[in-house]
Amino acid sequence: MRRGNRPARRLGVVQVQATRAHPDVDTHSSADTTGRAATVDRRSLLLITLDSCRYDTFVAADAPNLKAVGVEIHRAQAPSHFTYASHMAMWVGVTPGMAERAEPYLNPKFAKFFRISNGARRAYGPSAFELEGRNIVDGFGQAGYRTIGCGALGWFNPATPAGAVITADFDRISHYGWPWSVKRQAAWLNDQLDEAGGGPLFVFLNVGETHAPYWHEAAPWSADDNPCQPFQTVDRRADCQARQRACLEYVDAQLGPLLARFAGASVVVTADHGDCWGEDGIWEHGVSHPATLTVPLVFHVEPEIDRTRAMLHAAELALASNGERVLPASHGASGDPQPPVTLETVVALRKDLVCTEVDGEVLIIDAANRRYHSAGATGSRIVELIGEGRSAADIVAVLIGVYDIDHQTCTDEVLAFLRALGEKELLSDGECR
């Protein structure tokens, strides 16, 4: 016995999670008295597109707020070379990505930030937000999110026929005119967050200052002097570089408070496309070129949402590789009420269940009922101890030797855990006695 030589830990309680449309993590209360300092529900997602912002501009800029969104600035490829097409692609889940990295989020082909199923099966792993609808805005709305959008570019003007399409599904949309409005956009979004109260949000912001002519409020150069015009023959690359960077730094300062409110939620910062600055004699965007397709990508996915995605993926892999063991929904339980688990009960898991490990925790896959269950840290240890069948008293004895816990507490928690397994119909009928 090694009582006292391990840190005290509480036994895990089984959590039940069925496959579902989107993560159902706990709600973080946004009800506080600090007004705009209130953080959003942690299921929320903020998507920022820095219009036309080049990867090299983002890397070079002094933009601490935007850079703090993720641990790495990724050099991604945009889904298109102009605003409308790129955003419409993102609206169905195809965000800028890296083809060479088979990782979730970084490569939307592998797993997306958000995905529209259109009733189709996934070819690859689950996305952070699995949505149903005609686009992600509609999908988030159907999933109970409040959807708020604010676009600087003319494409997002809901008063135009094309803009009406791209903005159609937002609960709230604003357009302050093209393209220098980030200060008013941020203020409006902050007001919207204040009004939204609790509940998850999908917030979209398209920033115009980084778009040619690269100007921001009070900039010391003329807004009428555009250094990046299609078909120009004069080389103004240096002006483009300096001005887009200055614009991004201005934008960064304006977005600090908004980003702070999403610190505990998920944030994606990217660009819809880049710009050519004389590469191959080309200026601006709207043409397919490595410079118009290369964009920055920085992101943070809220850990519980990421973990839920990973567990669902593991469960699906286990299901797929054990397909022959899947039984009909009536998995053989007798239907008779089982006597409650006591210390003398020998418990065993149903033989058709599949167990797999994610993040050091056991997932119990119940294929017959299309559900999976996370056992929690210490619950995982109990599941391992159960093995082919073991008495509750044996399990208690082993755990007392491992954890700093008294006999009564350990007994109560083991029995509670095993009874929870029984209530979920995860225990074998035959082995219980």
Ligand SMILES: [Zn+2]
């Ligand atoms: Zn654009």
